[in-house]
Amino acid sequence: MTTLIEVQELTKAYPGSTSIFSNLTLSINEGESLAIRGDNGAGKSTFLKILAEIITPTYGFVKHMKSDMVIGYVPEKFPYNIRFTAKQYLYHMGRIQGIAKSELHHRTSNLLKQFNMRDQQGNAINTFSKGMKQKIGMMQALLANPDILLLDEPLSGLDLRTQNDLESILYRLKTNGLTIIFTCHDKKLLNRIADRVITLNGKQGQLEYISAEKPAFHIIIEMDTKGQSLDFLIGIDGIINRERMDQGDTVRLEVNPSVSDYLLLELIQHGISIQSLYRKRVL
Numbered sequence: 001m002t003t004l005i006e007v008q009e010l011t012k013a014y015p016g017s018t019s020i021f022s023n024l025t026l027s028i029n030e031g032e033s034l035a036i037r038g039d040n041g042a043g044k045s046t047f048l049k050i051l052a053e054i055i056t057p058t059y060g061f062v063k064h065m066k067s068d069m070v071i072g073y074v075p076e077k078f079p080y081n082i083r084f085t086a087k088q089y090l091y092h093m094g095r096i097q098g099i100a101k102s103e104l105h106h107r108t109s110n111l112l113k114q115f116n117m118r119d120q121q122g123n124a125i126n127t128f129s130k131g132m133k134q135k136i137g138m139m140q141a142l143l144a145n146p147d148i149l150l151l152d153e154p155l156s157g158l159d160l161r162t163q164n165d166l167e168s169i170l171y172r173l174k175t176n177g178l179t180i181i182f183t184c185h186d187k188k189l190l191n192r193i194a195d196r197v198i199t200l201n202g203k204q205g206q207l208e209y210i211s212a213e214k215p216a217f218h219i220i221i222e223m224d225t226k227g228q229s230l231d232f233l234i235g236i237d238g239i240i241n242r243e244r245m246d247q248g249d250t251v252r253l254e255v256n257p258s259v260s261d262y263l264l265l266e267l268i269q270h271g272i273s274i275q276s277l278y279r280k281r282v283l
Ligand SMILES: Nc1ncnc2c1ncn2[C@@H]1O[C@H](COP(=O)(O)OP(=O)(O)OP(=O)(O)O)[C@@H](O)[C@H]1O
Pocket: 014, 015, 017, 020, 038, 039, 040, 041, 042, 043, 044, 045, 046, 047
């Protein structure tokens, strides 16, 4: 396992305040997805900003174990009133980051495709929804092919469909080996993406390490496909088992609870009739 970042005895106090966190020591490994959790004000955004080198710690340090490490950072709020179109914005942000024009064109169109935003590339960002702006923020952070992607509350304030969309994109980035560090209140995202969870306990300025939470139960969905193909399920993560019952049109899916809402929506939209839905305890 290759360590990308070593965090040593990190302590942060803003001027005039007591420490938000102190003596935070941890290693971040290549390819790891690390979630940072904690109450409001526990210091999650502050920690990310220190990792992104936007602010400095009061004590301790963050050591990059790879030379020329590129960090992509997506703040919680997208900048206000950007009049560029999506494509213009990505182009200019890419140029600011020093990416060659020829390379930039290629990367921008790949990202617009990956984020399902090709149809909106010519529209002004200030007309976009929160979810679309979040996607632009992520694309901008990915333009420079970062070693690490830092995301501050990536799903906050988004509707369920957009959350699922972004979750799938993040899952794909994770399975492609990108190191991802994100702050999060959302259990579903934790279960699906995080390999490790760190809880910042602001009150005591201490850290509690817990392993990624595994679901205590799976969801069983029984359905009548009415002869329809279920090919649209291919590539959806979180399906644990799928079996056809009685040689007929009845199919039984066993799925991770983190994807069950999304799957049910997909099934209904494809005209599949849900027959039964229940929990199965996992030992
Ligand atoms: N620039 C700043 N100057 C002074 N205090 C600050 C500054 N930025 C944040 N703080 C304070 O530091 C503490 C931690 O803030 P931070 O935004 O890192 O917490 P958080 O865990 O991300 O919170 P939330 O979940 O509400 O986003 C808060 O008490 C906040 O008011």
